[in-house]
Amino acid sequence: MQTALQPRDITFKQLRQACSNCSLRELCLPNELNAEEMKQVDELIGQGKPIKRGEALYRAGEPFRALYAVRVGFFKTSVVSEDGREQVTGFHMSGELMGMDAISADHYTCDAVALEDSEVCELPFEEMESLSRKIPALQHHFYRVMSREIVRDHGVMLLLGNMKAEERIAAFLLNLSQRFQIRGYSSMSFHLRMTREEIGSYLGLKLETVSRTLSKFQDQGLIKVQNRLIELRDVDGLKQLVNSCQG
Amino acid sequence: MQTALQPRDITFKQLRQACSNCSLRELCLPNELNAEEMKQVDELIGQGKPIKRGEALYRAGEPFRALYAVRVGFFKTSVVSEDGREQVTGFHMSGELMGMDAISADHYTCDAVALEDSEVCELPFEEMESLSRKIPALQHHFYRVMSREIVRDHGVMLLLGNMKAEERIAAFLLNLSQRFQIRGYSSMSFHLRMTREEIGSYLGLKLETVSRTLSKFQDQGLIKVQNRLIELRDVDGLKQLVNSCQG
DNA sequence: ATCGGGCTTTGATCGCCATCAAGATTGCAT
DNA sequence: ATGCAATCTTGATGGCGATCAAAGCCCGAT
Numbered sequence: 001m002q003t004a005l006q007p008r009d010i011t012f013k014q015l016r017q018a019c020s021n022c023s024l025r026e027l028c029l030p031n032e033l034n035a036e037e038m039k040q041v042d043e044l045i046g047q048g049k050p051i052k053r054g055e056a057l058y059r060a061g062e063p064f065r066a067l068y069a070v071r072v073g074f075f076k077t078s079v080v081s082e083d084g085r086e087q088v089t090g091f092h093m094s095g096e097l098m099g100m101d102a103i104s105a106d107h108y109t110c111d112a113v114a115l116e117d118s119e120v121c122e123l124p125f126e127e128m129e130s131l132s133r134k135i136p137a138l139q140h141h142f143y144r145v146m147s148r149e150i151v152r153d154h155g156v157m158l159l160l161g162n163m164k165a166e167e168r169i170a171a172f173l174l175n176l177s178q179r180f181q182i183r184g185y186s187s188m189s190f191h192l193r194m195t196r197e198e199i200g201s202y203l204g205l206k207l208e209t210v211s212r213t214l215s216k217f218q219d220q221g222l223i224k225v226q227n228r229l230i231e232l233r234d235v236d237g238l239k240q241l242v243n244s245c246q247g
Numbered sequence: 248m249q250t251a252l253q254p255r256d257i258t259f260k261q262l263r264q265a266c267s268n269c270s271l272r273e274l275c276l277p278n279e280l281n282a283e284e285m286k287q288v289d290e291l292i293g294q295g296k297p298i299k300r301g302e303a304l305y306r307a308g309e310p311f312r313a314l315y316a317v318r319v320g321f322f323k324t325s326v327v328s329e330d331g332r333e334q335v336t337g338f339h340m341s342g343e344l345m346g347m348d349a350i351s352a353d354h355y356t357c358d359a360v361a362l363e364d365s366e367v368c369e370l371p372f373e374e375m376e377s378l379s380r381k382i383p384a385l386q387h388h389f390y391r392v393m394s395r396e397i398v399r400d401h402g403v404m405l406l407l408g409n410m411k412a413e414e415r416i417a418a419f420l421l422n423l424s425q426r427f428q429i430r431g432y433s434s435m436s437f438h439l440r441m442t443r444e445e446i447g448s449y450l451g452l453k454l455e456t457v458s459r460t461l462s463k464f465q466d467q468g469l470i471k472v473q474n475r476l477i478e479l480r481d482v483d484g485l486k487q488l489v490n491s492c493q494g
Numbered sequence: 495a496t497c498g499g500g501c502t503t504t505g506a507t508c509g510c511c512a513t514c515a516a517g518a519t520t521g522c523a524t
Numbered sequence: 525a526t527g528c529a530a531t532c533t534t535g536a537t538g539g540c541g542a543t544c545a546a547a548g549c550c551c552g553a554t
Contacts (some may be wrong), residue, residue, distance in 0.1 A: 089401045089404055105399055132386075133380045133383065139379075147347055147350035158326055160330070160404060161451035165540075166540090196501075206542055208504085209540090209542075264509055443531075444533090456510095456511060458534085
């Protein structure tokens with residue numbers, strides 16, 4: 001009986017901000033941390049910070065202070081050119097780290113905008129850096145996460161450089177599907193948080209092409225589209241489309 | 248007189264491998280290192296390793312052990328898809344680090360191939376990692392270098408996603424020009440180490456388009472092309488081409 | 495409930511770049 | 525020097541996706 005009440009011993013604040021209690025821990029942090037190390041990390045990471053849909057977490061040019069982990073919600077990052085054109089450089093869901101581009105120039109080089117009401121954890125970089133000198137696993141973790149970002153970017157380059165519109169869209173849908181699955185959501189049907197234009201920007205296509213291609217996939221029985229709700233009907237078919245180009 | 252002979256006190260081996268004597272030091276290493284720290288770094292970095300033109304420094308799938316700094320020469324890195332198509336992910340010249348993609352999966356994800364007779368320095372990663380725990384500037388340096396790679400990749404994504412063929416080629420030439428200049432070579436005329444096909448792969452274009460565009464630039468008086476020798480004739484004109492899209 | 499604006503779909507046309515093809519040039523090996 | 529393979533140039537044609545255009549839909553604000 002009393003066990004059910006134990007959470008009372010922990011303040012609400014602690015509950016919200018403790019990485020040790022967070023279901024995303026294995027996405028954000030190395031899993032080799034012992035209790036003491038975890039406590040040190042917990043102390044550094046700020047209160048969860050809410051960002052409303054449409055708001056920017058940070059903008060290009062702002063001074064760099066922290067990396068951000070998505071706790072809840074969905075973000076896009078993008079570079080905006082002088083003439084106003086936008087290149088979306090990534091979509092980011094829970095457990096993913098944003099802001100690593102800012103380390104080199106000491107200011108953010110992208111805008112990070114919430115595509116739904118979201119919440120992020122702040123990782124003050126200097127403090128994390130010095131803590132990671134004491135915790136090898138943490139240091140290695142940051143190297144790994146940055147490396148993974150580089151690999152991901154190479155994948156996008158391959159997509160933009162070699163693939164046709166249909167292949168790009170198929171790869172995009174499969175990628176989203178997989179990432180939802182990892183987080184325990186349905187991999188077979190999901191809600192797109194972004195507009196056709198944002199998808200197009202990410203994939204190097206115009207919004208009309210995105211729309212047309214989704215319609216075509218629906219006609220072919222590969223997916224079902226209802227505005228932003230996507231249902232995958234023939235995953236193998238989609239994979240074949242991608243493989244025809246990229247393997 | 249005798250001063251001219253002082254190098255004799257240093258063995259040839261030391262001369263070749265000492266970062267402290269290397270003219271590329273400010274490209275490869277943080278400049279805050281003191282003599283003692285520099286010595287520790289020197290001890291880790293292997294003998295310069297020659298790679299003949301056409302040879303691979305490493306290939307996708309090989310286990311990860313070290314990062315490599317280009318000491319002399321020119322490399323391309325590329326991903327090859329199952330059906331044999333190649334996406335060049337970067338060209339790398341002296342002072343630049345390769346292999347950071349391999350940290351996350353513990354094996355290389357690209358091929359790195361020398362485009363001319365080259366020489367690289369080997370940076371055993373685990374040792375560098377543990378040394379960087381003792382030298383904050385070194386740790387920060389690796390984070391910065393990886394961050395810079397991410398920023399660079401975002402630039403390529405913008406190029407592939409938004410720019411037309413002429414804009415891509417102009418941006419490419421200006422980028423090469425700038426990097427040669429930093430290294431003390433002429434920024435106005437240089438030798439392309441890669442084929443039209445490799446340029447095209449990097450820029451998401453076919454080799455014929457690369458060739459045609461270079462010819463067109465020559466007709467417009469923007470550049471002079473003689474096979475792989477490029478002379479920039481109107482840098483501002485090239486910049487205007489790029490800016491018309493990207494700012 | 496109704497209105498309005500942003501988002502999406504679909505159609506028609508156009509232009510850029512891929513593709514196919516044939517020579518020209520380079521440079522390497524003998 | 526000679527010959528061959530790889531690379532590069534240039535031309536002709538075609539298709540994919542951009543662009544222009546208009547109508548429909550969804551959702552949030554009042």
